Amino acid sequence: xxxxxxxxxxxxxxxxxxxxxxxxxxxxxxxxxxxxxxxxxxxxxxxxxxxxxxxxxxxxxxxxxxxxxxxxxxxxxxxxxxxxxxxxxxxxxxxxxxxxxxxxxxxxxxxxxxxxxxxxxxxxxxxxxxxxxxxxxxxxxxxxxxxxxxxxxxxxxxxxxxxxxxxxxxxxxxxxxxxxxxxxxxxxxxxxxxxxxxxxxxxxxxxxxxxxxxxxxxxxxxxxxxxxxxxxxxxxxxxxxxxxxxxxxxxxxxxxxxxxxxxx
Amino acid sequence: xxxxxxxxxxxxxxxxxxxxxxxxxxxxxxxxxxxxxxxxxxxxxxxxxxxxxxxxxxxxxxxxxxxxxxxxxxxxxxxxxxxxxxxxxxxxxxxxxxxxxxxxxxxxxxxxxxxxxxxxxxxxxxxxxxxxxxxxxxxxxxxxxxxxxxxxxxxxxxxxxxxxxxxxxxxxxxxxxxxxxxxxxxxxxxxxxxxxxxxxxxxxxxxxxxxxxxxxxxxxxxxxxxxxxxxxxxxxxxxxxxxxxxxxxxxxxxxxxxxxxxxxxxxxxxxxxxxxxxxxxxxxxxxxxxxxxxxxxxxxxxxxxxxxxxxxxxxxxxxxxxxxxxxxxxxxxxxxxxxxxxxxxxxxxxxxxxx
Numbered sequence: 296x297x298x299x300x301x302x303x304x305x306x307x308x309x310x311x312x313x314x315x316x317x318x319x320x321x322x323x324x325x326x327x328x329x330x331x332x333x334x335x336x337x338x339x340x341x342x343x344x345x346x347x348x349x350x351x352x353x354x355x356x357x358x359x360x361x362x363x364x365x366x367x368x369x370x371x372x373x374x375x376x377x378x379x380x381x382x383x384x385x386x387x388x389x390x391x392x393x394x395x396x397x398x399x400x401x402x403x404x405x406x407x408x409x410x411x412x413x414x415x416x417x418x419x420x421x422x423x424x425x426x427x428x429x430x431x432x433x434x435x436x437x438x439x440x441x442x443x444x445x446x447x448x449x450x451x452x453x454x455x456x457x458x459x460x461x462x463x464x465x466x467x468x469x470x471x472x473x474x475x476x477x478x479x480x481x482x483x484x485x486x487x488x489x490x491x492x493x494x495x496x497x498x499x500x501x502x503x504x505x506x507x508x509x510x511x512x513x514x515x516x517x518x519x520x521x522x523x524x525x526x527x528x529x530x531x532x533x534x535x536x537x538x539x540x541x542x543x544x545x546x547x548x549x550x551x552x553x554x555x556x557x558x559x
Numbered sequence: 560x561x562x563x564x565x566x567x568x569x570x571x572x573x574x575x576x577x578x579x580x581x582x583x584x585x586x587x588x589x590x591x592x593x594x595x596x597x598x599x600x601x602x603x604x605x606x607x608x609x610x611x612x613x614x615x616x617x618x619x620x621x622x623x624x625x626x627x628x629x630x631x632x633x634x635x636x637x638x639x640x641x642x643x644x645x646x647x648x649x650x651x652x653x654x655x656x657x658x659x660x661x662x663x664x665x666x667x668x669x670x671x672x673x674x675x676x677x678x679x680x681x682x683x684x685x686x687x688x689x690x691x692x693x694x695x696x697x698x699x700x701x702x703x704x705x706x707x708x709x710x711x712x713x714x715x716x717x718x719x720x721x722x723x724x725x726x727x728x729x730x731x732x733x734x735x736x737x738x739x740x741x742x743x744x745x746x747x748x749x750x751x752x753x754x755x756x757x758x759x760x761x762x763x764x765x766x767x768x769x770x771x772x773x774x775x776x777x778x779x780x781x782x783x784x785x786x787x788x789x790x791x792x793x794x795x796x797x798x799x800x801x802x803x804x805x806x807x808x809x810x811x812x813x814x815x816x817x818x819x820x821x822x823x824x825x826x827x828x829x830x831x832x833x834x835x836x837x838x839x840x841x842x843x844x845x846x847x848x849x850x851x852x853x854x855x856x857x858x859x860x861x862x863x864x865x866x867x868x869x870x871x872x873x874x875x876x877x878x879x880x881x882x883x884x885x886x887x888x889x890x891x892x893x894x895x896x897x898x899x900x901x902x903x904x905x906x907x908x909x910x911x912x913x914x
Contacts, residue, residue: 394765
């Protein structure tokens, strides 16, 4: 939805001929994707199509068996997940992975980890550089808390929040990294209509306000077709279609994958 | 009411992140400081001060283990061995080079940190029970090496006599003098831990404990931080060992065997995992337990047990009660003494309108 006109030339994320096998199972086979900067790029497909595997390779959790992954034309295929966070990749998880024992605020402060530098000695002393750094980053975290309307939950333990709120806190933690590429793995799964609408609003706001490139995995077709600039369809580990939402919706192979060949 | 949040507005992030978010915190800590630094040494005799000394030393070790176990979620059954590393390092430095305590204490800590980091390396690949076994192996290996290397352990029964600490030309001999040596180190350890766990490094530790995958995704180098947790934790253990050595006047590996490792694990569990206050509660509790049992048995137990067996019964009772308590805490209150304290505090926070 966002203005990709002037930026569309630049490729934010390039997935080049990537494959991944687990034993004999071909999870992802020779998939290539170009995600233009500043866009919302959705990956859809039936269960077991390899969407999450693909996302895991982008965030560095798996390494592809073949092919390469480029972020801003820089090859990150062999980089570890924590190094990729430094390069500006952040993500949320399908099954929420918050730090249960910590408050919402501390969860978000952890998102600032890569931007902070206090070492062991500074932490032991605290008063001085470490405290100044905490305050600086607290300010940024408070901006995100305002943005996601989490102010009243600040001090709540993350593990005690309702499902929809935990999803939102996880988005907040990813935003605290100040990512340039945000990977969202089913951010709206298990939500009711109202919560979905709210989450869609946040995703669009992130894209528009911060210009963050977003790669989205989602099952709700209505949402995907409404907010995506581009859609790619995976089926059984292979990319079967790619393009703007309307073109993908009309693609016969996509209809076949979703509804079966003999639907007529 | 000065123990409630209402009415205290924090207008800066600094105030919101302070150690004491309410004035009562400062008052309470001030009062405790007065009690321990002024009143205790005035009213207590040598015996009671020696108990506080032992407890204060245990607090240092328990804090260290809790950083690893409670905050980072990595287990170590070799902490007593790290203490012995600190103890022998300090003893050797003090005897061979005549180093004063302000050099031997950090030296012992650093050497223990080094060994602890090496022992912690399996944590990069294994978790839970497997890590427990790996660190258990370290406990025995270190014990064996100390026992069989006269160059380190002094030769005769693997013990080194430790000179008394000297403070500005004054040799600290009595319990009261040692008290003022041990307590400040203990306070330093407590403050440092409080600071650590509320800053960047401590948060990263907790992140690894709660969700190591998510921790890595948001940019924490999990391997490095696990090793760092082992290093910091065993530094505390090393300092704890040095303090024991100064206290007892001798470095001997027999004071740092497997049961001591278990004792420290018990302190963390009974006190409360992932809590600084819990480490203090646990250390004090576990230190006082055998003393309480002995006093109880000497006064009440004599009516049931023949005097000849009394000493034996006391020793056995300690083990029985100890095991029983760990089970009790794990079942009834897994969050330990700290949780009980929290409950009391929360009760009074809203008292008398507790609905």
